[in-house]
Amino acid sequence: MKRTFVVAILYGLCIILVMTLMQHVNISGVIVQEGRRILPALDVHTYLFDQTIIATGHRLPTDMEESLYSALNSSRRLRSTNPEDRGEALVELLPANWSSPEIQPWQQFINNIHRHVFYSEDDPLVDEVIHRMKSLRITEIIVKSWTGTEFKFFFTLADGTPIIAKPMRLMINNEPPPNMSKDDFYERFQSEVAAYHLSRILKLHFVPPVVSRYVNLTSEIYQLAPDSLKKTFLNNTNGVRCFTGHCLKKCDKEHPICGHPDVIPVSFGLLLPDLISNAWIPNTVFGRTAAIFGKRTFCKELREEINKISSASRSHLDIVDINLFDFIQGNLDRHHYGQIIQFGNNSYPVLFDNGRGFARSYQDEFDLLYPMYKCCKIRQSTFEKLMNVYQKEGGLREAMRRSLKSELVHPLLTEDQLFALDRRLVKVLEVIYGCIGTNIEGVIINDGY
Ligand SMILES: Nc1ncnc2c1ncn2[C@@H]1O[C@H](COP(=O)(O)OP(=O)(O)OP(=O)(O)O)[C@@H](O)[C@H]1O
Numbered sequence: 320m321k322r323t324f325v326v327a328i329l330y331g332l333c334i335i336l337v338m339t340l341m342q343h344v345n346i347s348g349v350i351v352q353e354g355r356r357i358l359p360a361l362d363v364h365t366y367l368f369d370q371t372i373i374a375t376g377h378r379l380p381t382d383m384e385e386s387l388y389s390a391l392n393s394s395r396r397l398r399s400t401n402p403e404d405r406g407e408a409l410v411e412l413l414p415a416n417w418s419s420p421e422i423q424p425w426q427q428f429i430n431n432i433h434r435h436v437f438y439s440e441d442d443p444l445v446d447e448v449i450h451r452m453k454s455l456r457i458t459e460i461i462v463k464s465w466t467g468t469e470f471k472f473f474f475t476l477a478d479g480t481p482i483i484a485k486p487m488r489l490m491i492n493n494e495p496p497p498n499m500s501k502d503d504f505y506e507r508f509q510s511e512v513a514a515y516h517l518s519r520i521l522k523l524h525f526v527p528p529v530v531s532r533y534v535n536l537t538s539e540i541y542q543l544a545p546d547s548l549k550k551t552f553l554n555n556t557n558g559v560r561c562f563t564g565h566c567l568k569k570c571d572k573e574h575p576i577c578g579h580p581d582v583i584p585v586s587f588g589l590l591l592p593d594l595i596s597n598a599w600i601p602n603t604v605f606g607r608t609a610a611i612f613g614k615r616t617f618c619k620e621l622r623e624e625i626n627k628i629s630s631a632s633r634s635h636l637d638i639v640d641i642n643l644f645d646f647i648q649g650n651l652d653r654h655h656y657g658q659i660i661q662f663g664n665n666s667y668p669v670l671f672d673n674g675r676g677f678a679r680s681y682q683d684e685f686d687l688l689y690p691m692y693k694c695c696k697i698r699q700s701t702f703e704k705l706m707n708v709y710q711k712e713g714g715l716r717e718a719m720r721r722s723l724k725s726e727l728v729h730p731l732l733t734e735d736q737l738f739a740l741d742r743r744l745v746k747v748l749e750v751i752y753g754c755i756g757t758n759i760e761g762v763i764i765n766d767g768y
C-alpha cells in the first residue's frame with residue numbers, strides 16, 4: 320500500500336516536471352513563449368498554410384502584440400551597431416552626359432540610385448518625377464519588340480521621361496475566380512499603381528514610381544501612334560474607341576482594349592531604360608514547391624538558389640522582404656528579380672510587374688511566407704517598418720486609402736482589398752512572433768540595410 324502511494328507520488332512529480340519543461344522548451348523549433356497563450360507548432364503550420372483557413376482578425380492578440388513591441392525595443396539596440404551603407408551612386412557608373420547640368424528630374428532620379436538604396440523616402444526628386452508623370456503631355460509612342468506577355472504602351476513625355484504604361488483591362492472588383500490559373504487572368508493596371516503605394520507605405524522601396532492617368536485614345540494615342548499600332552484600331556461603334564495592339568496574349572478582336580467612350584485609365588510607370596537585367600526566380604524562393612515543404616534542408620537549398628540570383632550578402636533578407644510584400648498584396652506572379660546592370664548582381668532587387676497583385680482579396684497566399692516561417696530571419700529595419708505601419712491609426716488599410724487619394728483615377732482598390740491588407744500584415748507579424756520566441760538576435764537581423 321505504502322509502496323503504491325510512493326510510486327503514485329513519484330509519477331505525479333514526473334508529470335509536473337515534464338509539463339514545466341514543456342513550457343520552457345521549444346519542442347518543435349517554432350514557438351517558445353513562457354507563460355503565454357501558445358498554439359502547438361503543428362497547429363500554427365496548419366493555421367498558416369491551410370488555404371481554407373482565413374483569419375478574420377485585423378489585430379494581434381494583446382499578448383503577442385506586447386511581445387512583439389518588446390522584441391522591437393530589444394532589436395533597436397542591434398540596429399545602431401551598423402550604419403546604413405548606401406554604396407556608390409549610379410551616376411558614377413554612367414556615361415558622362417548623365418551628369419550634365421541640364422538633365423531632367425527623371426534622369427536625376429536615375430543618377431541618384433545607389434547600390435543599396437533605390438531612392439530615399441524624403442527625396443523631393445521623387446515627388447517631382449511623379450508630378451511630371453501625372454501631368455506632362457505624351458509626345459511619342461514607341462513600339463518595342465520586347466513587351467512581355469500582355470499589351471503595354473511605351474511613351475515619352477514632354478520632358479523626355481520614358482514611360483511603360485498598362486491600360487485598363489478589367490475593373491478592380493473583377494477578381495480571378497478560385498480555380499483559375501494566374502496566367503489566364505488579366506493583369507490590372509490598378510494593381511501596378513497600388514503596389515507602388517504599398518511599397519512606399521511599407522518603406523520597402525523596390526518598386527519604381529507608378530501613377531494612374533486617364534488617356535484619350537483618339538487625341539493622345541491614335542494621333543501619335545506609329546502605323547503598326549494605328550492598324551490595330553477597330554471601327555468605332557457608338558463612339559467607343561477600341562484597339563487590339565500587339566502582344567503574345569489577349570491582343571485580338573475577342574479581347575479589345577476599349578475607352579469609355581474613348582478615354583481609358585492607364586498606369587504610367589517610370590521606365591528605367593537600359594539599366595535592368597532580370598534574373599529568373601526559382602519556385603523554392605516562394606515556398607511554392609510542395610515537394611520541399613517540411614524538408615530539413617529547405618533553408619540550405621533556399622540559400623543555394625538565392626546565391627545563384629545574387630551574390631549580395633543582403634539577398635536572403637531581400638527575398639524575405641519581397642515575399643512578405645507579395646504576400647500582403649496577394650501577388651503570386653513574381654517570376655523575375657530585377658537588378659541594375661551597372662551594379663552587377665550585388666544590389667537590392669527592383670520589382671516591376673505588379674499587375675497581378677491584389678488578386679484574390681478573399682484568399683491569402685501562405686506559400687509566400689513559407690521561407691520566412693521556415694528559416695526564421697527578417698531584416699531589423701523591415702520588422703521595424705512593419706510594426707510602425709501596424710501601430711498607425713487605422714492600420715495599413717487607412718494609410719493606403721490616404722495615399723491613393725493623391726491619384727487621378729479612382730477607385731484603385733476595393734474595400735475588400737483594403738481590408739485584406741491588415742489581415743495579411745497581422746499574419747506576417749504572427750509568423751515573426753512564432754519565430755522569435757526568446758531568440759531575438761537569431762531572428763531579427765541587422766545587416767545594415
Ligand atoms: N519600369 C521599368 N523599367 C525598365 N524595365 C521594365 C520596367 N517595367 C518592366 N520592365 C521590363 O519589361 C518586362 C516586361 O514588363 P512586365 O513584366 O510588366 O510585363 P508582363 O506583360 O507582365 O510580362 P510577363 O508576362 O513576363 O510577366 C519586365 O520583365 C522588365 O524587364
Ligand SMILES: [Mn+2]
Nearest residue numbers: 506652672674
Ligand atoms: Mn507579368
